[in-house]
Amino acid sequence: MKIVIGTKNPAKIKAVQSVFVDDQPEYMTINVASGVSGQPFSDEETMTGALNRALAALEQGEGDIGIGLEGGVHQHEHGLFLCNWGALAVKGEQPLLAGGARIPLPTEIAERLKAGEELGPVMDDYAKKENVRKQEGAIGIFSNGEVDRAEMFTHVMKLLKGQYEYKYKK
Numbered sequence: 001m002k003i004v005i006g007t008k009n010p011a012k013i014k015a016v017q018s019v020f021v022d023d024q025p026e027y028m029t030i031n032v033a034s035g036v037s038g039q040p041f042s043d044e045e046t047m048t049g050a051l052n053r054a055l056a057a058l059e060q061g062e063g064d065i066g067i068g069l070e071g072g073v074h075q076h077e078h079g080l081f082l083c084n085w086g087a088l089a090v091k092g093e094q095p096l097l098a099g100g101a102r103i104p105l106p107t108e109i110a111e112r113l114k115a116g117e118e119l120g121p122v123m124d125d126y127a128k129k130e131n132v133r134k135q136e137g138a139i140g141i142f143s144n145g146e147v148d149r150a151e152m153f154t155h156v157m158k159l160l161k162g163q164y165e166y167k168y169k170k
């Protein structure tokens with residue numbers, strides 16, 4: 001089985017590789033277009049990004065399975081929240097979707113995103129670190145290290161793999 005992952009981000013790749021251990025698949029990682037803005041601003045836009053990535057990965061990587069993971073934010077009545085979506089595409093079938101855990105962003109971060117900045121560089125600036133998005137992520141920083149970005153995406157991947165097996169393997 002060949003699994004094509006539509007990213008080069010190590011936090012996302014780690015999450016995918018942590019769930020398919022029994023299958024011993026062949027992995028390929030490629031940068032694909034999300035087809036949405038660099039900073040998705042709703043669940044719908046983030047979901048679309050994940051779907052586009054999964055379908056592009058499947059097609060361009062000629063895999064059995066294509067995986068797309070996308071991060072974004074969604075405005076709720078109680079603040080601007082991190083949102084994350086994953087999609088798993090199988091050739092000729094309807095892609096599967098799953099969402100990740102969500103927590104609110106501090107007002108100062110939310111204001112910067114609304115002014116047009118992207119979360120990646122804003123988090124590096126805020127945390128005085130480099131490449132937060134490839135490591136613990138915003139979720140890792142604001143959950144005080146309880147849940148990092150790879151763990152959050154691992155949960156998304158478990159929900160995708162579980163749906164895949166329920167539908168096609170059992």
Ligand SMILES: O=P(O)(O)OP(=O)(O)OP(=O)(O)OC[C@H]1O[C@@H](n2cnc3c(O)ncnc32)[C@H](O)[C@@H]1O
Pocket residue numbers: 006007008009012038039040069070071072118119120121123132133134136137138139140149
């Ligand atoms: O290389 P890719 O796969 O694109 O990974 P990415 O880190 O850019 O992640 P996304 O495109 O899915 O996320 C959209 C934007 O939000 C940023 N972002 C999303 N989640 C984040 C997090 O937990 N911590 C820091 N930045 C995050 C990210 O850097 C982008 O600017």
Ligand SMILES: [Mg+2]
Pocket residue numbers: 038
């Ligand atoms: Mg990106």
